Amino acid sequence: MSRTSSPHPAAGPIRPGPGAQAVLRPATASIVTAGFWHDRRTVNAEVSIPQGPQMLESEGNLRNFRLAAGAESGTFRGDYPFQDTDVYKWLEAASWQLGQDAAAGRHTAALAAEVDRIIALVAAAQEEDGYLNTWFQSGKGEGRWRDLRWGHELYSAGHLIQAAVAHHRSTGRTELLDVAVKFADHIGTVFGPEDSGRPIDGFDAHPEVETALVELYRETGEARYLDLAGYFVDRHGHGLHGYETYCQDRVPVREAQNAEGHAVRQLYLLAAVADLATETGERALAEAGARIWHAMAATKTHLTGGVGAHHDEEDFGDPYELPSERAYCETCAAIASIQFSWRMALLTGQARYSDLVERTLFNGFLAGVSLDGESWLYVNPLAVRDGHVDGGGDQSSRRTRWFRCACCPPNVMRLLAGLEHYLASTDGSGIQLHQYATGRFQGTAHDSPVVVSVDTEYPWKGRVAVTVEETPDVPWTLSLRLPQWCTEYSLVLADGTAVADVASGDGWLRVGREWAVGDRIVLTLDLPARLVRADPRVDAVRGCVAIERGPLVYCLEQVDHPGGGLDDVVLDTSVPLVSKDRPDLLGGVVTVVGAGYRRGIPDLGWWPYQPQDAPASPATGSPLELTAVPYYAWANRATGSMRVWLPIG
């Protein structure tokens, strides 16, 4: 096989094929040049990604490949059969980074060399027939394809395929794609329906290969990968695996009513559902994706966009079961949610999906990496209690340099490295800006390129200036997402003229006109600090409110409130909240300051329950100025309590 194409004209993680039924397609040649996400991505590029290979070496992941290749002797290192995926996700991150660097005209020889070196390790470990999984190749487990419930072989193949697609799209090179294709073709000889003559009629209990195969189809044009992805998705939900909910095997996706089971598994599967609906146009699949997404968002999503309420089995939990202190909200689940939502946004063109992407990006996802890019959170609770006993380990509420199960860090790296591709889209008659970041985005209108540049200090400031950089001489539509949280905004031309009649109520502000190069339009979103409350069925936060500002969820940290913990703090909602620019704090944030008090809680003795008509605790204890910081920035200073939801009485 020979593939020597140049870098993909539309590099990026999700690229619907030519016949796809997507309403939108990702914008092409996107680039982010300054501002909030640029800063986060710079840390990712300069700290997190470069540190990856040394972590993968010290934890044994790279050595496991040398072992499988026969280049080193010894035993497998690590506890999991899916440890190759840490390498693959890092390769995907590094590949998007190479693409980003190339688009910005930077040449990063050191990173390119590391990528080449690690791809060579991966390629050397591949078996003659295409099989590749260093755990099983090292003699761990029961042997190939024997343990579809826990073996993660197809899951690992999926991450290999995604890395290979990223590498090919970003660099035009085929070394890793050849490995992935060879493995995918091998899988195609092993798995198939009962009547196919292939030896195994089954699927991996951890979805991932499905969405990866769709992307491989998009990259190669080979329909057999799409068919195989469809087969795997269809195979779920018929009770093949004993552990049905966890394994995404309780109900066929076309019949499912809500997200359930292991959150990352469910969401990677749903990403594939959206992909398949996009490529095949199957309405039942599209409806299932929309139905499950709606139910998940409405009943199983934390305020931060975090999903997966349970520590136990990393499970979604029941509707409205959204605890703060034990919110699991795995960083990988936030990433998976973004993967699913963005695909639904492209499939349907509906703004709500990007509303959830925004909320998840700025909160539940971004909290997963420290401000310095060197340590991580696996779980992202919405509260840490006074007196919390931290058992350490992967699920610690203190940031950790790496994890025993290190799925999250390279997953964060790959999303940040490819983030520009989730921000804008084109529908062939203009550009849609889903997320606001300073940069340049290209779409098409009437088969001609349309290019806009965006200038903004979002999320700190609400002004988003959009300038037309390239346009054909025919009218086209610039669409700006009006965030779901926003109640006041203005949209004016550079000359100050307000743009009228753009709000259709569907979340898009659409400005259709004949544009000229240099035309500028300014969207200003009002960003008051605000209070939100939850559906009354969310027992966990009854009687509480949370502070938000723009797309950011805020929290209190103990370090800002000396003299006690946070469990007895009450917010006084009668005192207006004040936003404060704090360039000195947490890399530069806007804090929200409010008034509150510590309760005077009477000592009830040994029993914390009392008659309902017993005198209430005093209406005011000691007054306290409350300083809320963006949730994404928590756990970057002294260890202590933290709260998103604040009692109001």
Add this chain to the structure above:
Amino acid sequence: MSRTSSPHPAAGPIRPGPGAQAVLRPATASIVTAGFWHDRRTVNAEVSIPQGPQMLESEGNLRNFRLAAGAESGTFRGDYPFQDTDVYKWLEAASWQLGQDAAAGRHTAALAAEVDRIIALVAAAQEEDGYLNTWFQSGKGEGRWRDLRWGHELYSAGHLIQAAVAHHRSTGRTELLDVAVKFADHIGTVFGPEDSGRPIDGFDAHPEVETALVELYRETGEARYLDLAGYFVDRHGHGLHGYETYCQDRVPVREAQNAEGHAVRQLYLLAAVADLATETGERALAEAGARIWHAMAATKTHLTGGVGAHHDEEDFGDPYELPSERAYCETCAAIASIQFSWRMALLTGQARYSDLVERTLFNGFLAGVSLDGESWLYVNPLAVRDGHVDGGGDQSSRRTRWFRCACCPPNVMRLLAGLEHYLASTDGSGIQLHQYATGRFQGTAHDSPVVVSVDTEYPWKGRVAVTVEETPDVPWTLSLRLPQWCTEYSLVLADGTAVADVASGDGWLRVGREWAVGDRIVLTLDLPARLVRADPRVDAVRGCVAIERGPLVYCLEQVDHPGGGLDDVVLDTSVPLVSKDRPDLLGGVVTVVGAGYRRGIPDLGWWPYQPQDAPASPATGSPLELTAVPYYAWANRATGSMRVWLPIG
């Protein structure tokens, strides 16, 4: 060794030795003859215990003993190295049952024969040197004493010892005691401090042998067992096991400030702390027990007495982290809490410990067994949500015939079978009635026996009549626990004279006088249905109240509220609650009927959070009569939602 003593004059599970520093000692010759607990114990005796051996056979536990004895060939059955304990706990239950039957003049030959048969199986499996654990004897695991973190060998030995003591105390026979002594002596040659010359300086990460060894000391008078128990307790808390919180190894017990880690492990260890303080008089240990108990009760106990908030690691959780829907509250943890509290009650004489025993018995514990005695709950949540996805398995919220990890059913059996021994005590100058049940209880005063009989329909009715059956001619004190929940009561003599000046504020009503046979005193506890609320730090139930009546916690079940679920139900606290006798329902209960409504919850679309100042949902939806049933009786009818804590707005 030869022990051919007759049945212990003070049979029962916890019998402080002659030199013990306990303020109280269990009453002797206790017997329960009618009423609530008699009914539950009759089901236990006639259904649960007789079904035990067939479950232990069908699950492989008995076969594993035959395997270890060489009487059968094949492989170990089951997943856990502690499966012998299911057999031991059943033997303990059956032994208390035999004791209870003997005290009541019943002869139960069939049960006695089963006990003999199973003891013979156990004895045949014991190694020459005394070692006994069928998992390791069958070649599972790494070998004897190699895995103190997960191997459960000493934990299993502890349950063997407790069963042996029960069998000896109840029947006077030594077949099982001989096995236990032989194993205990073997353990004494293996474990000891570094300078002892014994090969292992360590402890089992699942406490249990400690409290068992104290009881073996009490039964045999051999101080070496007490010393070994003390050594094991002291060895905890120094970071020997890597998994410190879970393994009760993070902090030495004398320094611990609150209960933490795996709830059953923590509480069995604390039972041993109370035992050791009792036998040695060590003040630091007694203070640690009291301190940890207080913190546990005040910050980590659910309204039902259930403890262990987390599914993950069966952990206590943080202070005030007391979720309803995911309350783990393992049945075994409720039992372990009762074990700890009762020992503290005896050690200190303080009523609060028996207050918590009462609450736990009637609610968190009793919910663990179905009304028919044939199925079980492993976990005891305080809510099951509408739309709950039940993953089945041991942690199902549907009652199950037996569990893969079947620790709870025989644990319930043994507590119910020996329950009469937890109800009353003597301090050498009278009798203390801790719990109210119809029966006969014996104590001593001035070295003479004092006997009272109790007649009551508690907990349905508040009248408790106590009649003196036997008394010396000198004054002594009858003490009646005034339950912590009780605000109104009367105490009158048979002739109607009120007894004055008995309330000391410490939870005991003490009536000291010269008694005559036939004297009768009647305590009447007011039993209005009442509402309780939680400490405001319990986020999970903010804005909610719960219904209680007497010692019973109540809940709503969906089956009594057709037309919808329970997540949207609101209690109207302005309408008085009404208690209703329902002999037809759930084996005969008093229900509590209140008024409420279903909220009209507006459809918020895909996002369940909204601005705090958005219009509230309507103040009243459709009115609904709410019927609350005792929590212990839930999950005995149709599957559905359940709630203890009810929103009030």
